[in-house]
Amino acid sequence: MSGNPMHAVARFAADWESTLRGDRPEPPPLDRYVPDGRDARLAVLTDLVRVDMRQRWRRAGMEKRIAEYRTEFPEVATSPDFVDLVCEEYVVRSRYRVIDVDAFAVEYPEVAGELRARFAAGDDARRTPPPSLPEGIGTGRRLDDFDLLTDLGGGAHSRMFLARQRSMQRLVAVRVEAGADSDAPTVAQLDHQYIVRVFDQRLIADGSTGKPLRLLYMQYLPGGTAADVLAQRRAQPGPASIAVLGGRLLLRAVDAAMEARGEIRPADSRVRAEIAELSWPETVAWVGRRLAEALEYAERHGVLHHDIRPGNVVFTAEGVPKLADFALGPLSWAGGRPTGRAEDPEALRYRSPEALAVMLDPTAPLPGARGDLYSLGVLLWEMLTGTAPFEDSAGDSGPATVADMLARRRAGVSAAALATLPAETPAALRRVLLECLHPDPDRRWQRGAELAGQLDLCLDPRARDLVDPPRKSLRARMRGWPVPIAVVCVGLPNALASVYNIRLNQSLIVDRLAAADQERFATVALVNNAITFPLAAALLLWLARRPLAVSYRLAHGRHYTAAELARARADTLLMGERAVWIPFAMWLLAGVAWPVALSRSGAALPPNAFGYFFTAQVVCAAIALAYPFFLVTVYALRSLYPQLLARGAVGPDDRRQLLALSRRSNFYLAAAASVPLLGVATATFVAPADLELVIGTVRWLSVGGVLAFALTYQLSRLLEADLRALARAIPQSTTT
Incomplete structure (x- = not known):
């Protein structure tokens, strides 16, 4: 790399921040920031290694050691700061797990003496419990x-x-x-x-x-904590009371906390008015969505929480939740077991399975960001139902208690716990919380932004009903038949167009041909249909392969990466357009190919046959363009797309695609309106003496086209409402 070496470290740190924000798919490659020139290179390389190591050790699975940097950049070993780099690795690693200084020193024998001199005493200190507060630390002081x-x-x-x-x-x-x-x-x-x-x-x-x-x-926030909200939730006499109060239950808890502190409730608050209109499940989703945003922001800045529980969720006077106590940070995992307050048995109820596993086995993988999402899921479940999702036995934080809690969480949420969900709980919220509480971190939401987007979806009645329809509803059953339904949606309008085409051509062209030419016409039609129909079907299935295959495999337990799901979502929104443009092109191509093939076969065609044939094909192409689009798109959006949306990893690109499809659908609505007009227009090309032959066919086309447009218009309104609802439930931009 050439350029000002003074700027290399700053740009490297900025690009790391870009990675954390999600703007870059991978961490910045360190070697691209190392300047030319021996002296400048070594000095900047040392600082780059420091930045890279610190950022990587904050994220599970990305850790990197000085020994690895030394292999990649041999000059690191000759740096005057090499000892400091090794010592920094020891400090960073010891923040996450107990490390014996002698064992660590063996890995770097050339600086072993210096390591022991610097850290021998500190290593013993790390093994002692954290100090207690002196007596007399209390109010009035x-x-x-x-x-x-x-x-x-x-x-x-x-x-x-x-x-x-x-x-x-x-x-x-x-x-x-x-x-x-x-x-x-x-x-x-x-x-x-x-x-x-x-x-x-x-x-x-x-x-x-x-x-x-x-x-x-x-x-300082005066609205109390989630513990106060839980107390109010449990104090309600029954489900009916919860259903009546809805979001006002949250406001009641906030007001009680403020009253206890001598605070005055705010007047004319838009946020409080919004909360008061929510049902209780929607209120829980509203709170959870904001806490998930907080976790996303903190993770992108290299901070995990590790201690989410009711006492660490505080509320403003308006009822807005805020996450507190990030300062516990990774230090809570020094030595494998959480320290200080984290040893409270009550706090253990909110730990993820991987966090509990570390308490039993210090060599187990450390919990990452998905551990925080699990803890948030436990808290939201408890707010929703008033009870914890797991029936933990009473006890201390000893190994037996922790092992019992770990076994319960690995077994998943029980049927008894599912029965505690309020009857009005949307299926979408049930699904989202169960995904949070999955024992396998890889099966949970991967980032706070994903969870926030899914909880946002739970707040929009139309969107959540699209994504999670009732299990026995028609839309839910239609998900299992994507290919037959798509064939009907495309095939029926094209079949009706074929009927119109056959009747018109029979009256104006075929009946006037000699018997031998009629046989030639039939032969050309057979050959043409034998080629075009299979070709069109193969192209349509090829273009629709991803939406059809992914939706089927998802229903049978297959998992896909975020990139694969994003591609499938984009292809699903294009299904309707791909389903109409190929038949449209085939109809127009046939309008030219058939007469040419007939002429070359030796058939004697009337002079006006070419015009009659092509205008009929244009009408058929318009039918193939307008009607299947809305049938296929409405089915794809209501049955296939929601399954992909429910898998998460959605973002601004998905929202833009939905809104773009909404704009493009107006073109197809105009095409549907043009069909009866085109039918009448084609009649003007027919000789006056022949009008009697086609007037019946044109009349049926006009009446049918008007009725079809009325149906298409209703489908377009339905499609527009669905697209807007789904777009509302997708974040407009990444969390900041």
């Missing part, structure tokens, strides 16, 4: 710039307080922790509308004990 006003809960290692920050004269939430290790600088960079804003941290010494304390102060 002043710590540094903060007056602690209200105890908001916590554990032995840390507690949360409502506090007044004297220097700024504002209310903040302060978490007081024993010790000084944290990811606060990273978490403080998170600035998202659904994440509690962390302002900064301060490290102080307790005045009575001299022990270090960390004060992490953040945005």
